[in-house]
Amino acid sequence: MMGTETELTDDIDQPLRDRLKAHPKPALLWGIGLCVLLLLEGPTYLDGLLGAIGYGLGVLPGAPGAEAFASASAFFGELPHLLSRELIPNRGYYDGSSWQGTFLGLEPKYAWLIRFLLVYVYVAVLLGWLWYGYVLFRRHYRAADWTPTDDVIDRLRSHYWGLFGLAVVVFFITMAVFAPVVGPTTAEENIQGPYSHEMQYFNEDTETVETITIGEANLGSASRGSGDSNVGIWSYDDFGRFHPVGTLVSGKDLFTFLAFGARVSLFIGLGSMAIAGFIATTLALVTAYYKGVTDLIVVLTSDSVQAMPALLLVILATVVFKNHWIAEIYNGAMLFILLFALIRWPGLWRAVRGPALQVGEQEWVDAAKSYGQRPTVIMRKHMAPYILGYLLVYASLTLGGVIISVSALSFLGLGITAPTPEWGRAINIGQQYIASQSWHISLIPGILITLVVTGFNALSDGIRDAIDPQSEGAEGGATGAAAGGGGG
Amino acid sequence: MSESVIETTSHQTGETLLDVQDLKTYYEGGGLLGGDPVKAVDGVNFEISRGETFGLVGESGCGKTTLGRTLIQLETATSGTVSFDGTDITELSGDDLKEWRRNAQMVFQDPESSLNDRMTVGEIIREPLDVHDQGTASERREKVRTLLDQVGLMPEHYYRYPHQFSGGQRQRIGIARALALEPEFVVLDEPVSALDVSVQAQILNLLEDLQEEFGLTYLFIAHDLSVVRHICDRVGVMYLGNLMEVGPTEQLFQNPENPYTRALLSAIPEPDPTAQVDRITLPGSPPSPRDPPEGCPFATRCPVRIRPEDIEASDEVWDRIREFRDVIRERSRAEQSIGERLKERLGFDTALADSEEIVDEEFSDVDLPSDVRGHVEQAAAYLSDGEPDAARAYLREVFGSQCDTETPQYYDVGDRRMSFCHRHAQEHVSPGDELRQRGYDTHDG
Numbered sequence: 020m021m022g023t024e025t026e027l028t029d030d031i032d033q034p035l036r037d038r039l040k041a042h043p044k045p046a047l048l049w050g051i052g053l054c055v056l057l058l059l060e061g062p063t064y065l066d067g068l069l070g071a072i073g074y075g076l077g078v079l080p081g082a083p084g085a086e087a088f089a090s091a092s093a094f095f096g097e098l099p100h101l102l103s104r105e106l107i108p109n110r111g112y113y114d115g116s117s118w119q120g121t122f123l124g125l126e127p128k129y130a131w132l133i134r135f136l137l138v139y140v141y142v143a144v145l146l147g148w149l150w151y152g153y154v155l156f157r158r159h160y161r162a163a164d165w166t167p168t169d170d171v172i173d174r175l176r177s178h179y180w181g182l183f184g185l186a187v188v189v190f191f192i193t194m195a196v197f198a199p200v201v202g203p204t205t206a207e208e209n210i211q212g213p214y215s216h217e218m219q220y221f222n223e224d225t226e227t228v229e230t231i232t233i234g235e236a237n238l239g240s241a242s243r244g245s246g247d248s249n250v251g252i253w254s255y256d257d258f259g260r261f262h263p264v265g266t267l268v269s270g271k272d273l274f275t276f277l278a279f280g281a282r283v284s285l286f287i288g289l290g291s292m293a294i295a296g297f298i299a300t301t302l303a304l305v306t307a308y309y310k311g312v313t314d315l316i317v318v319l320t321s322d323s324v325q326a327m328p329a330l331l332l333v334i335l336a337t338v339v340f341k342n343h344w345i346a347e348i349y350n351g352a353m354l355f356i357l358l359f360a361l362i363r364w365p366g367l368w369r370a371v372r373g374p375a376l377q378v379g380e381q382e383w384v385d386a387a388k389s390y391g392q393r394p395t396v397i398m399r400k401h402m403a404p405y406i407l408g409y410l411l412v413y414a415s416l417t418l419g420g421v422i423i424s425v426s427a428l429s430f431l432g433l434g435i436t437a438p439t440p441e442w443g444r445a446i447n448i449g450q451q452y453i454a455s456q457s458w459h460i461s462l463i464p465g466i467l468i469t470l471v472v473t474g475f476n477a478l479s480d481g482i483r484d485a486i487d488p489q490s491e492g493a494e495g496g497a498t499g500a501a502a503g504g505g506g507g
Numbered sequence: 508m509s510e511s512v513i514e515t516t517s518h519q520t521g522e523t524l525l526d527v528q529d530l531k532t533y534y535e536g537g538g539l540l541g542g543d544p545v546k547a548v549d550g551v552n553f554e555i556s557r558g559e560t561f562g563l564v565g566e567s568g569c570g571k572t573t574l575g576r577t578l579i580q581l582e583t584a585t586s587g588t589v590s591f592d593g594t595d596i597t598e599l600s601g602d603d604l605k606e607w608r609r610n611a612q613m614v615f616q617d618p619e620s621s622l623n624d625r626m627t628v629g630e631i632i633r634e635p636l637d638v639h640d641q642g643t644a645s646e647r648r649e650k651v652r653t654l655l656d657q658v659g660l661m662p663e664h665y666y667r668y669p670h671q672f673s674g675g676q677r678q679r680i681g682i683a684r685a686l687a688l689e690p691e692f693v694v695l696d697e698p699v700s701a702l703d704v705s706v707q708a709q710i711l712n713l714l715e716d717l718q719e720e721f722g723l724t725y726l727f728i729a730h731d732l733s734v735v736r737h738i739c740d741r742v743g744v745m746y747l748g749n750l751m752e753v754g755p756t757e758q759l760f761q762n763p764e765n766p767y768t769r770a771l772l773s774a775i776p777e778p779d780p781t782a783q784v785d786r787i788t789l790p791g792s793p794p795s796p797r798d799p800p801e802g803c804p805f806a807t808r809c810p811v812r813i814r815p816e817d818i819e820a821s822d823e824v825w826d827r828i829r830e831f832r833d834v835i836r837e838r839s840r841a842e843q844s845i846g847e848r849l850k851e852r853l854g855f856d857t858a859l860a861d862s863e864e865i866v867d868e869e870f871s872d873v874d875l876p877s878d879v880r881g882h883v884e885q886a887a888a889y890l891s892d893g894e895p896d897a898a899r900a901y902l903r904e905v906f907g908s909q910c911d912t913e914t915p916q917y918y919d920v921g922d923r924r925m926s927f928c929h930r931h932a933q934e935h936v937s938p939g940d941e942l943r944q945r946g947y948d949t950h951d952g
């Protein structure tokens with residue numbers, strides 16, 4: 020899909036510029052709208068981007084420039100923006116008559132809910148605006164009045180199961196991207212350094228406002244299944260803190276944990292799929308173009324990779340690399356990306372090999388050879404666009420599997436190390452309380468994993484039916500797989 | 508022999524553009540074990556003169572498309588030379604090859620598959636120009652618009668996608684792409700066979716007009732003989748990787764010389780349906796190009812194959828012998844399956860049981876002369892011993908002739924015509940006479 024878009028623009032860039040000049044108004048208005056939307060949240064994006072670069076540099080030996088990026092990131096982090104806890108604070112204390120410190124003096128629960136919803140409204144508006152931009156482009160600026168991509172998009176638009184998947188995926192990605200704002204508290208305060216942050220609360224016994232470290236407060240808000248030591252779904256703890264889905268055994272906020280856990284899962288899932296997808300596509304194109312010995316070598320390699328017991332390999336690698344610097348990056352997430360890319364590329368390659376061989380047989384490939392087009396260009400321009408769709412389908416299916424695997428490893432205590440939150444670990448922690456009143460610790464992350472994996476599967480169904488309308492009607496299988504996979 | 512052709516060729520310019528000498532294109536057998544190569548083109552000789560349309564006909568699988576693809580270097584020749592304007596293009600590589608490619612282009616058979624659906628028509632036609640860096644971007648766009656006009660499309664089709672066009676229009680786009688680099692030589696690989704009959708004529712006319720306008724030389728590959736007759740100046744008839752006959756279209760159609768050409772042409776329906784004709788229907792199917800017959804490629808199916816002089820038998824018996832040899836031949840080709848091998852190891856009879864059956868089936872209702880019966884039984888004995896190869900060799904030994912052992916040469920059979928058949932030699936009866944003798948209808952009456 021994207022391939023067509025770029026080809027189109029780079030081929031006829033001159034006419035596009037002319038068309039923009041001839042009729043600039045819609046584009047200009049749209050551009051202004053986009054700027055406003057981006058500026059509202061500009062500091063967050065810059066903070067995130069620079070922070071990630073700084074973090075990346077920090078891992079390198081000598082950490083060149085990491086400081087500068089970190090401080091720049093911190094600078095942007097301080098700037099006011101729309102979706103921030105400073106603008107809509109949800110934490111405060113009840114002084115006996117009213118809430119202090121919360122947004123408009125509302126109850127923390129509503130203050131949090133407003134911020135949470137605002138995040139999703141913002142994302143919805145942003146995506147809607149981008150879609151509107153595409154519509155404008157189609158209507159006013161695109162030289163072609165019809166492209167094959169239009170049909171694909173139209174089919175996807177009427178594919179409700181696929182749209183459901185898309186919605187779930189967007190929900191999940193938003194949660195991951197805006198993790199610091201959607202949670203009722205932050206990872207820094209609540210998870211990483213609870214004893215270095217303080218908070219105020221209203222002590223009902225003494226009827227005074229007291230200060231306490233968050234760590235101590237957490238001791239009092241723990242969910243341990245028995246007695247009154249439980250903070251369940253949609254409730255306050257003794258310190259006036261609101262927990263949308265309850266607390267962990269340690270008394271930490273589960274929602275915040277889950278939001279940051281989404282980040283890790285998504286990071287590993289997308290990262291490993293990007294690498295595996297790149298390897299798979301490259302190999303599929305090369306083998307479909309050259310065939311023969313090349314194909315044979317790749318078949319043998321992928322077979323041997325697939326013959327390895329994947330889980331054992333991952334476990335082994337986590338142990339071997341325990342103190343290696345790669346394992347330090349993002350508490351092991353980077354290591355998992357590499358491992359899952361290594362394990363999963365043969366599957367993806369197999370999935371796109373057929374389409375690649377098929378497109379390699381097309382006469383337009385011969386035509387391109389006959390006027391002397393370079394092999395790399397033939398692969399990129401005449402073959403790749405036809406297999407990217409299939410790659411997307413299988414990558415999003417596989418991505419669900421990766422998320423489950425990571426959770427499973429964390430569940431076994433081998434995955435992402437504490438303190439970085441990971442859903443599987445929450446399931447593990449809460450496992451022994453599943454029959455008690457603290458059932459939420461295991462169940463909520465379990466449901467989320469199921470939902471997310473189903474979402475990715477549904478999206479992949481939608482894409483498949485959109486790019487290949489003949490294959491419709493295989494929904495049952497994918498849903499079944501998702502349901503089966505959700506148990507992890 | 509071919510030299511004489513060069514001197515007399517073409518009513519148009521008389522100059523040879525393309526000279527093909529003993530060209531062979533083999534595909535390596537697939538799979539790990541290699542196996543025999545597919546001999547798609549197995550030694551052909553011919554020339555094409557500048558400005559003419561040379562037709563290449565034959566059943567599907569005879570290697571005509573591979574030959575066409577080899578001529579524009581889409582396939583690598585195994586041996587032989589293709590000299591284009593004096594340069595042997597099979598030797599070219601790298602930049603020289605790329606530079607040469609602009610001289611020779613191809614129009615493909617299937618308009619559905621020959622255009623990349625994800626590109627606009629403009630991009631498709633422009634790509635060859637981009638590859639060869641011709642002019643500035645806007646000059647190229649201009650050139651594409653001119654080409655669109657020349658092939659009968661609209662300049663505003665530039666930004667349309669192939670999906671929005673009919674088969675005929677798509678083929679026009681393919682033609683425009685082939686002409687973008689202003690080649691001298693264009694291979695037309697069954698350019699109209701995928702189109703509606705009503706559209707075929709339009710495309711053929713377009714091709715003829717373009718040829719006139721740009722002085723193009725065509726190699727026209729087809730299986731539709733009437734189209735070939737309509738558009739080609741000269742024709743080559745291919746069978747199993749070999750050119751059986753080459754000659755000017757009209758003469759070849761009216762007065763075919765080679766037995767295979769005669770068989771091929773007799774498949775065309777007669778204009779007069781009441782005329783009682785005994786068509787030459789070819790028995791069996793073409794042999795595998797992995798294992799073509801020694802001697803003449805047509806020997807396994809030829810209705811006028813030369814028979815050994817020392818065996819007297821009726822036509823019917825010879826027919827049965829041919830069928831029997833076909834069966835044995837297939838036997839020796841077929842790889843034993845693992846199951847069969849296992850059975851053999853375990854002592855089950857695999858071959859014996861059916862070797863008698865085969866003989867029975869073939870010969871039970873005819874009277875075999877005793878010498879023939881003796882040979883057949885000997886072959887059956889080899890077969891029962893599980894040695895189909897020996898049986899095959901034996902049969903070739905006793906029933907074979909020059910046709911089975913010697914590759915024919917090209918005989919000059921009249922005005923710039925060549926035919927690939929032993930029967931044109933002095934000592935044999937000519938194919939036409941022999942056909943009549945064996946009771947077939949012949950075109951030349």
Ligand code: SF4
Nearest residue numbers: 803806809910928929
């Ligand atoms: S050489 Fe023999 S087999 Fe071949 S065409 Fe002539 S007569 Fe037939």
